[in-house]
Amino acid sequence: MIFWIASYPKSGNTWLRVLLSAYYYSQNGLFQQKLLKNIGQFPEKIYFENFNYNPKVVTDTSRYWIKAQEKINKDKKIKFFKTHNILGAINNHKFTNKENSIGAIYVVRDPRNIITSLKNHFELNHDEALKFMLNEKKFIHDFHLKNDYSDFQFISSWEKNYQSWINQNNFSIKIIKYEDLNNKTFETFIEIIEFIEKVVGTKKKVDNKKLKNAINTTTFDKMKILEKNQGFSESVLSKKDPKKIPFFYLGPKNDWRNIFDEEYKKKLTSIFKANLQELNYL
Numbered sequence: 001m002i003f004w005i006a007s008y009p010k011s012g013n014t015w016l017r018v019l020l021s022a023y024y025y026s027q028n029g030l031f032q033q034k035l036l037k038n039i040g041q042f043p044e045k046i047y048f049e050n051f052n053y054n055p056k057v058v059t060d061t062s063r064y065w066i067k068a069q070e071k072i073n074k075d076k077k078i079k080f081f082k083t084h085n086i087l088g089a090i091n092n093h094k095f096t097n098k099e100n101s102i103g104a105i106y107v108v109r110d111p112r113n114i115i116t117s118l119k120n121h122f123e124l125n126h127d128e129a130l131k132f133m134l135n136e137k138k139f140i141h142d143f144h145l146k147n148d149y150s151d152f153q154f155i156s157s158w159e160k161n162y163q164s165w166i167n168q169n170n171f172s173i174k175i176i177k178y179e180d181l182n183n184k185t186f187e188t189f190i191e192i193i194e195f196i197e198k199v200v201g202t203k204k205k206v207d208n209k210k211l212k213n214a215i216n217t218t219t220f221d222k223m224k225i226l227e228k229n230q231g232f233s234e235s236v237l238s239k240k241d242p243k244k245i246p247f248f249y250l251g252p253k254n255d256w257r258n259i260f261d262e263e264y265k266k267k268l269t270s271i272f273k274a275n276l277q278e279l280n281y282l
Contacts (some may be wrong), residue, residue, distance in 0.1 A: 059149075
């Protein structure tokens with residue numbers, strides 16, 4: 001069964017996966033980059049290789065979302081998967097169902113802080129990043145592959161994305177704020193581990209030593225140094241030159257209140273006001 005680590009892009013999904021990979025896939029909780037391979041991404045090209053789809057058609061892999069998950073789940077083991085996909089359907093093809101999914105953690109982040117991260121990662125300006133977030137038809141894929149949408153993910157708008165996950169009742173889900181993971185890392189990570197253990201039915205006690213090691217070896221500063229020295233598997237090539245865009249960008253310094261001018265701050269707060277109130281960001 002699949003346990004989803006879900007979020008809108010640039011909301012803290014990778015950091016949570018780094019923490020989980022260190023906790024669940026090492027003996028001592030010390031993070032090494034190779035551990036991250038234990039938590040793959042879905043949808044991704046490798047899971048559709050044996051299906052007859054047209055890679056030139058943007059949405060065609062959606063026909064095999066469920067069948068690919070059934071194949072993944074044949075061994076009946078618990079597996080973590082990252083996704084940015086909306087929890088919905090395309091042309092009546094559901095992203096997942098309760099037969100293939102056992103639970104999920106959804107990481108939500110103040111949308112006013114996502115803009116700067118999107119701007120860096122996708123090489124946009126602020127207004128382009130905002131338009132990106134508001135686009136209900138938005139999808140992402142490996143833009144370096146021409147006429148190949150095999151890695152297509154339908155993310156929709158930031159609002160539709162988080163609402164699709166938190167308003168479902170097919171499987172257990174826990175909503176985590178990026179800000180809590182950042183400001184109360186130990187307490188929040190304990191909650192996450194306890195939730196996972198309860199959902200999968202093992203109910204193992206939290207290993208505090210492993211948990212502390214996972215946290216201490218995956219701080220933003222340490223991950224930034226790791227990327228500088230080793231590179232990082234999830235950084236992407238620039239559209240403008242052959243260099244990779246740094247994945248670990250501003251971290252704790254990414255604060256919309258210190259980045260935008262007053263007029264733009266008011267604009268963002270006005271646009272996302274209902275969502276900010278719903279999520280207690282105001």
